[in-house]
Amino acid sequence: MSETILTLTDVVVAFDALRAVDGVSLTVPRGQRRAIIGPNGAGKTTLFNAIAGAVPPTSGKIVFNGHDVTNLPPHRRAQLGISRTFQITNLFPTLTVQDNMILALRGLSQRKFSLFGKPDTDTTEAPRIAAALTAARIGERAGVIVKEMSYGEQRQLEIAISLVTTPTMLLLDEPAAGLSPSERSMVAEIIRSLDRDITVVLIEHDMDLALGLVDYVTCMFEGRVLVEEPPEGIRRNKQVQEVYLGKPRHA
Numbered sequence: 102m103s104e105t106i107l108t109l110t111d112v113v114v115a116f117d118a119l120r121a122v123d124g125v126s127l128t129v130p131r132g133q134r135r136a137i138i139g140p141n142g143a144g145k146t147t148l149f150n151a152i153a154g155a156v157p158p159t160s161g162k163i164v165f166n167g168h169d170v171t172n173l174p175p176h177r178r179a180q181l182g183i184s185r186t187f188q189i190t191n192l193f194p195t196l197t198v199q200d201n202m203i204l205a206l207r208g209l210s211q212r213k214f215s216l217f218g219k220p221d222t223d224t225t226e227a228p229r230i231a232a233a234l235t236a237a238r239i240g241e242r243a244g245v246i247v248k249e250m251s252y253g254e255q256r257q258l259e260i261a262i263s264l265v266t267t268p269t270m271l272l273l274d275e276p277a278a279g280l281s282p283s284e285r286s287m288v289a290e291i292i293r294s295l296d297r298d299i300t301v302v303l304i305e306h307d308m309d310l311a312l313g314l315v316d317y318v319t320c321m322f323e324g325r326v327l328v329e330e331p332p333e334g335i336r337r338n339k340q341v342q343e344v345y346l347g348k349p350r351h352a
């Protein structure tokens with residue numbers, strides 16, 4: 102029997118007439134690696150926004166680690182241990198890697214921070230930042246200005262930022278999007294090496310990448326859960342094949 106970390110019950114996110122998430126119920130056990138796959142527009146990112154608090158659900162319920170977070174703002178969910186990365190990079194390009202990490206860490210603790218001052222880490226911050234950079238395989242890059250790093254390294258920095266708050270659950274939105282094959286393998290290796298205590302929910306359009314990393318797969322289509330099963334069965338699943346090949350669905 103495994104303990105549940107995340108439960109969604111009939112979650113709807115509507116933008117006017119469009120139900121981007123249209124009644125999703127799912128359960129993620131603690132420590133699981135879960136992929137959310139599905140074609141563009143399926144509602145994957147909106148589902149993450151609802152879990153992380155970036156958009157309020159129109160209806161339904163979200164329970165994380167025993168807390169009803171349905172109506173909590175994003176920073177409260179972050180304090181409870183939900184951390185996410187974004188599909189598009191979300192960094193301060195003219196600051197160093199280290200300063201980006203400090204901003205991320207202090208954002209959570211709500212400490213005042215001036216972009217114009219010289220930020221110094223205190224004794225508790227420095228080791229946490231070093232550990233997160235090492236986990237994201239950019240331990241040697243702390244002093245580099247972000248815009249001087251490759252795009253792949255910038256995606257690694259986003260993973261480091263999401264790790265620095267020592268999350269209970271990590272939501273990764275297409276962490277390998279736009280990367281070269283070797284950069285993609287690096288990201289896969291980083292995810293594979295994460296502490297097994299961290300629950301990881303990964304949005305990934307590329308099935309090959311996703312299926313090699315996870316214990317269980319949820320395939321979304323048109324705002325709904327189409328199929329849920331272990332990775333071994335997903336490739337052979339007729340419904341998944343249809344939505345990936347873009348065939349119309351018949352009632």
Ligand SMILES: Nc1ncnc2c1ncn2[C@@H]1O[C@H](COP(=O)(O)OP(=O)(O)O)[C@@H](O)[C@H]1O
Pocket residue numbers: 116119121139140141142143144145146147148
């Ligand atoms: N803030 C928004 N306002 C209006 N429509 C949105 C918004 N965010 C997403 N959508 C729409 O919701 C649907 C699902 O989008 P999204 O969750 O980004 O899908 P995915 O991540 O699976 O590609 C799309 O039709 C998209 O255009």
Ligand SMILES: [Mg+2]
Pocket residue numbers: 145146147188
């Ligand atoms: Mg998306």
